[in-house]
Amino acid sequence: MRIGVLSQRTGVPPRMLRYYEEQDLLHPERADNGYRDYPESAVRLVQQIRGLLDSGLTTEIIRRILPFLDDPSQIHLHPQCLTPELAALLEAEANRLQERIDCLSRNRDAIHAYLAAVRALRTETT
Amino acid sequence: MRIGVLSQRTGVPPRMLRYYEEQDLLHPERADNGYRDYPESAVRLVQQIRGLLDSGLTTEIIRRILPFLDDPSQIHLHPQCLTPELAALLEAEANRLQERIDCLSRNRDAIHAYLAAVRALRTETT
DNA sequence: TGAAACCTTCACATCAATGTGAAGGCAAAT
DNA sequence: ATTTGCCTTCACATTGATGTGAAGGTTTCA
Numbered sequence: 001m002r003i004g005v006l007s008q009r010t011g012v013p014p015r016m017l018r019y020y021e022e023q024d025l026l027h028p029e030r031a032d033n034g035y036r037d038y039p040e041s042a043v044r045l046v047q048q049i050r051g052l053l054d055s056g057l058t059t060e061i062i063r064r065i066l067p068f069l070d071d072p073s074q075i076h077l078h079p080q081c082l083t084p085e086l087a088a089l090l091e092a093e094a095n096r097l098q099e100r101i102d103c104l105s106r107n108r109d110a111i112h113a114y115l116a117a118v119r120a121l122r123t124e125t126t
Numbered sequence: 127m128r129i130g131v132l133s134q135r136t137g138v139p140p141r142m143l144r145y146y147e148e149q150d151l152l153h154p155e156r157a158d159n160g161y162r163d164y165p166e167s168a169v170r171l172v173q174q175i176r177g178l179l180d181s182g183l184t185t186e187i188i189r190r191i192l193p194f195l196d197d198p199s200q201i202h203l204h205p206q207c208l209t210p211e212l213a214a215l216l217e218a219e220a221n222r223l224q225e226r227i228d229c230l231s232r233n234r235d236a237i238h239a240y241l242a243a244v245r246a247l248r249t250e251t252t
Numbered sequence: 253t254g255a256a257a258c259c260t261t262c263a264c265a266t267c268a269a270t271g272t273g274a275a276g277g278c279a280a281a282t
Numbered sequence: 283a284t285t286t287g288c289c290t291t292c293a294c295a296t297t298g299a300t301g302t303g304a305a306g307g308t309t310t311c312a
Contacts, residue, residue: 121204
């Protein structure tokens with residue numbers, strides 16, 4: 001699929017898709033005329049990249065962990081590919097994700113608690 | 127406490143503490159000589175702001191939800207203060223936090239799954 | 253009193269992510 | 283075949299969060 005179609009299906013402007021490619025997050029094939037040719041799986045991939053970017057991860061970190069996220073080909077799944085350094089990096093990234101999750105969860109809970117408290121007050125005084 | 131102390135205790139440079147004030151996230155008192163004077167509670171507040179910023183929230187959104195997050199004085203806790211519009215805004219923000227949480231959780235799980243799979247392979251072939 | 257270490261404001265620089273426009277080639281349809 | 287719309291690259295602008303430095307006042311302590 002071409003860049004315009006992928007853009008429409010993901011809501012991400014073509015300019016950004018080219019930028020993600022420049023950042024080594026996408027690697028579309030090229031047609032004979034030089035046009036980018038994305039596989040069907042690119043739709044989910046772009047959505048995943050967007051979600052991670054929106055969650056405050058930088059393209060550099062995304063580039064590093066992306067190869068290990070729901071990779072269907074599992075080409076990396078050879079034990080000798082998981083050096084201790086790489087394992088440590090992945091653990092560290094997972095921990096940083098967890099920190100963000102905890103932070104967001106706390107604040108989500110605080111918002112809900114506030115709403116619940118006000119509503120309780122309202123019914124109480126009705 | 128003065129800005130240098132708060133900076134040391136939070137790891138956030140003074141420049142940023144002044145920026146957060148400019149963005150209406152912090153409101154320190156001023157001493158006679160014009161120096162900023164932060165209360166003890168500012169330490170936790172700054173940590174909370176940092177967590178939210180790191181999680182991809184913008185200062186504008188943080189400014190809007192901050193008054194409702196673990197506010198001990200509960201000065202906002204009057205039912206008539208919670209207009210339907212404000213309630214909707216808070217609900218919407220909570221939902222956006224939830225989306226981020228889900229996205230980060232999925233990717234954290236994917237990393238863990240990858241590590242577990244490689245480790246299983248390793249023991250299997252040992 | 254003077255030096256060191258803080259504070260103030262102002263201003264300009266940087267960095268990542270994104271917007272936008274120009275100049276030109278390709279493709280599908282009337 | 284020409285228009286219309288998409289594609290290409292190149293390049294400069296913007297925005298939000300930061301870094302950094304200048305110029306000057308304050309506090310502390312020797």
